Structures are given as C-alpha cells and as structure tokens.
Amino acid sequence: MLEPNGPLPPEIYWRRRALAIGVVVVVLAIVIWLVTMVARGGDDSGDTASATTTSAAPSSSAAASSSTTASSAAATASSTTPSPTTGPVDQPAAEPCGDQSLALKVTVGQPTYRVGDQPTFGTVITNISSAPCSRDLGPGPQFLVYTLDGQRRLWASNDCNPEGPAEVKTLKPGEQLSYKGTWFGTTSQPECAGERLQVPAGAYMVVAELGAVRSAAEPFNLAD
Template identity: 50%
Template sequence: MMEPSGPLPPEIYRRRRWLAIGAAIVALVLLIWIVSALRGGDDDQATDAAAVSSSLTATTSASASTPASASGSTSESGSTDDSSGSAEPSGTAEASAAAAVAAGQCPDSSLAVKVSPGKPTYPAGEEPEFGIVVTNIGNAACDRELGAGMQQVLVYTLDTQQRLWSNNDCFPNSDADVRTLEPGQQAAFTVKWSGATSAPGCTAPREPVPAGAYSVVGQLGNLRSAPEPFNLS
C-alpha cells in the first residue's frame, strides 16, 4: 500500500482510507441485504400464489367430483306390494283393513297366500267361486288373524289390470278369526262373486262384467298371491 503524502500527518490519511473502505463494505453489505430481501419477498409471494392456486384447484376438483345425488335424496316409488313376488296391478294400491300385523302373530314372511278360481271358465249367469289358501311356510307354529275382514279377493282385467271388484268393497266383515297354524298347516276359505263391479266403500254403481279374460288375486293384510287367470263366457 502506498504511503499517504500531504501536509497532514500520515496516520490521518490512513484513518480516512480505512473509514472509506469500511463505508464501502457497509454499503455493499446493505446492498446485498436489500437485494436478498427483494428476492425473498418475490419467492414468498410466488409460494403464496402457488399455495392459493393449489387450494383453489383442490376445492374445484372436490366440487366437481361430488355426485349430483348429494344435493338431494332420491326417493323410490312404484315398488311391489307382496312377499310372494307378484307385482301390484298397474294403477291400483289396495289398502288392507289392517296393514300392520298384530304383535306376536305370524309375520308375512312365514306365510304364503294362494288363490285359484273354481273353474277356468264360467258361463254367463254362473257366479264364479274362488278358493284362497293361507299356508304357514315357517319353521314354527304361530297365530294369525284370518278373519274375513283381513282377507281380500280381487278381480282385475287380464289385459289392462284394471281393478273391477273386491269382496270387501260392499260387504266388509270385521269378525275375528285368530288361528294357530303349525308349520306346513293350511287354512282354506271360499269366496263367491256375483259378477258385478264394485269400488272401495261401495260408492260406485255396480255393473255386470262382460265376457272376457280376467285374473283373481288373494290378499291377507299386505301379503298378496300371484294372479290366476280365468274367463267369463
């Protein structure tokens, strides 16, 4: 390093030189710190922006993947009506006299109902007769109300399944008939039909049913039989 020269003592010039060097170092350090702070701020902003973008993307993806059914519940309609597997005829919803099985009685799952016409064809003027049989298909004996008020025999058109008649429409019977059915035991009943139409409560005029193909269904409470065809000639 060159020796300072001038009218002042050399140590004064040395001090001034060291001060200038120190100031330059401090200025350089400040400049580096400022640049680093600016770059760090940009990086933080970029990181925050990336985080926000990721959050928005995740939210959008979750919303898009939510099933449409989550916004509401779908309720089902138009189910079958009996445990024997036969569908309820179109356009009808037969309400039994007592839909619920009394406590302690045979459940529908342990019973089977079958109905059958007495003859495949009935000539004009002859009243059709139907047999209805209730069978305990369970593994244990049980009691069940089998009174006429709990039983229904219904006639439908064979092609359109239009309800024409029920034995309980005009002549309901509320007499009790609780029976104990052993496993495999049957209870049989017969019902006659005059051949005229009827409506629930007997509120409509009764008209003779013309010749044609029809079906009959037996019902005990909510338990329905398979339909059986027959003819009127």
C-alpha cells in the same frame, strides 16, 4: 314242679326244662308280636309313619293306645292337607305371523264361466315358517278380480262386506287354512260406492290378498 328222676344228674334235667320253657316263651313272644303287627296293619288306612325312639318299649295296652292316637292324627292330617291342583299347563303364546311367514295360493272353480254366472274362488293360507304363529283371520283373505293385463281392478270381495269380528288362529309350521268366495259377476268399489255393473265377456284374473301377502294371479274367462 316235680323233682326230676333219672340216671343223669338233676341239674341236667333242670337245664333241659329251662331250655324248653325258654323256647316256648320265645315262640309265644313271636306269635304275640305277629298278632300285634297284623292288628296294627288292619287299623291303618294306608298312611304309614316311622319313628325312632330310645325309651323302653311300652306295655301292650300302652302300645295299642299310642298306635290308635297316631293313626287318628295321621287321618286328620290327611283330611286337612289340600291336594295339589292338576290341570292343563298354560302354553306360551305363539308369535304373530308376519307377512313373510305366510303364503297364499288362489284357485278358480272352473276355467270358463258364462256371463251372468257366479264364479267361485278358493284360497289356501300356509304357514311357511319353522315355528307356530298366530294371525287375526276374522275377515279372511280378500279376493280381487282384475282385467287380464292387471291394469284395472273390477271387484273385491270386501268392498261391500263389512269386516267380521277378530278371530285369531294359530298355525303350526306347514299348517294350511282354506277359504272360499263367490263373485256375482259385477263391478264394485271400496265401501260399496258407485253403481255395480255387469262385467262383460272377456279374459280376467283373480288374486287372493291378506294384508300385504298376495297370491299369484289365476286366469279365467267369461263367455257369452
């Protein structure tokens, strides 16, 4: 290195040179550190890991080798670790609908039919409780036709129709289900026993029934 020349003492020039060299070294160190961090960030696959060590910092080649090994180990661990299974959460089963939890309402298609017509009936089942409940509604509610005074049972929709398979349904509070039925205008008996006779003109009533739950009666007429 050249001997400094100038009006100031030589040691001042040496100090200035040493300071300039130190600044250059610091800048270079920062640049090298930034380049190394960017290179490491480009090699990572998204997994990050941190570690604390008290040993001396490794050389550049050793650090690069360590970083590559750590990345490979992290990738292997990620590929062999099973991901948690996500799916629908099982909901607790609703309590059975007791008879006190349900209400039935029956309707008639029209107030008067002619003898030989096929009157149509409808019913609505309502969950009147404050909680969801379930009930086997496979057979559906039964329609029953009586004389207007209720003394004589003339027909029931399940007399000649075998019950279908079980079909459990869950009803939310206030939820309703509707069913319909058709009457051929003839008498029937349980298990479809006996002769089926045409019901004559007169005043009649129909009720809906589900187990022990029974609707209010709805009147209608058969006319000649």
